[in-house]
Amino acid sequence: MIESKPLIAMIHAVPAAHRIAHEAFAQEFPQATVWNVLDDRLLVDANAAGGLTDALRRRMLRLIGHVLDGGAQGLLLTCSSYGEVVDTARALWDVPVLKSDESMFKAALAGPYRRVAVVASVPPAVPAAVAQLEALIPAVRPNRPVDIVTALSEDAAGATDPATAARHLAEALQAADGTDVDAVLLAQYSLTPARDALAALLGVPVLDGAGAAARELRGLLLPAEQPAAPAPAVTP
Structure with missing residues (x-):
């Protein structure tokens, strides 16, 4: 059974994503306990290599394994460049793992x-x-x-x-x-x-x-408390 304050891990490649995702979860999924993990070389090293290498994929999988072994009940990768690693993670762990977008x-x-x-x-x-x-x-x-x-x-x-x-x-x-x-x-x-x-x-x-991910994880982990999704921001 999912606890009333589920532990959600977020893996970030840039510090700015940490703040933005944290604010989104505070607004859209305040019941969650958020665990932030930052590796600020992930994007730099991917850019230098011209894309993801096998070594970088393994590195991200180790980070994912770290937070899931630590008890995370849901995971969000906030870096879109590493989204493909999520497919592997889903095959390895039976926990909701979301790509950034x-x-x-x-x-x-x-x-x-x-x-x-x-x-x-x-x-x-x-x-x-x-x-x-x-x-x-x-x-x-x-x-x-x-x-x-x-x-x-x-x-x-x-x-x-x-x-x-x-x-x-x-x-x-x-x-x-x-x-x-x-x-x-x-x-x-x-x-x-x-x-x-x-x-x-x-x-x-x-x-x-960020906001969309928070709403989806809330719906998956606390479906009884899921409100209707708000409309996207648009100019009047």
């Missing part, structure tokens, strides 16, 4: 959106996010096509405030012919602070992964 993608595909944009500020996040989104289409949305646009703004990674990050992302979307999308999906937790400002610039819903 999986819940957000499922919510987007279940919605009415016909054209969506995936935006990021670091190059590895783009193909990793698109791969996750496309892999979910047959199960979540088999009979309705969806057009996916991608936009990368490395300038957004260096922005000093959310409004500036949002402006850089909007400019990247414009350059990618993505201004006529029905929704925007943030491929990194570090972009979450720019969500509302980007929605204001574009006038469409902007979805983030």
Whole structure:
């Protein structure tokens, strides 16, 4: 039986994701006890190697094993670049293990959106996010096509405030012919602070992964207490 305050582990590759995910769980899943594990070389080493290597996959699996052996009843990987390791973890452990943006993608595909944009500020996040989104289409949305646009703004990674990050992302979307999308999906937790400002610039819903993941884990572990999911943020 799941305890009333389930232990949820989160493995982070960047410090900013720790704060953002923690805030999302405090709002969406306050019953959870959160355990944060940070390896701030995960993304740096993946970038240097040009992607995930076998050694990096094994390293992530060791971290996953560490928290699950420590009693975690649910796990969220907040780095999209390591999402593929979750498939292996699910085969090894009988505990809910979520990829960073999986819940957000499922919510987007279940919605009415016909054209969506995936935006990021670091190059590895783009193909990793698109791969996750496309892999979910047959199960979540088999009979309705969806057009996916991608936009990368490395300038957004260096922005000093959310409004500036949002402006850089909007400019990247414009350059990618993505201004006529029905929704925007943030491929990194570090972009979450720019969500509302980007929605204001574009006038469409902007979805983030942290809140969606918190809601899904709450529904899996405390189904009797699961409220209706709130609508995504959008400009009035």
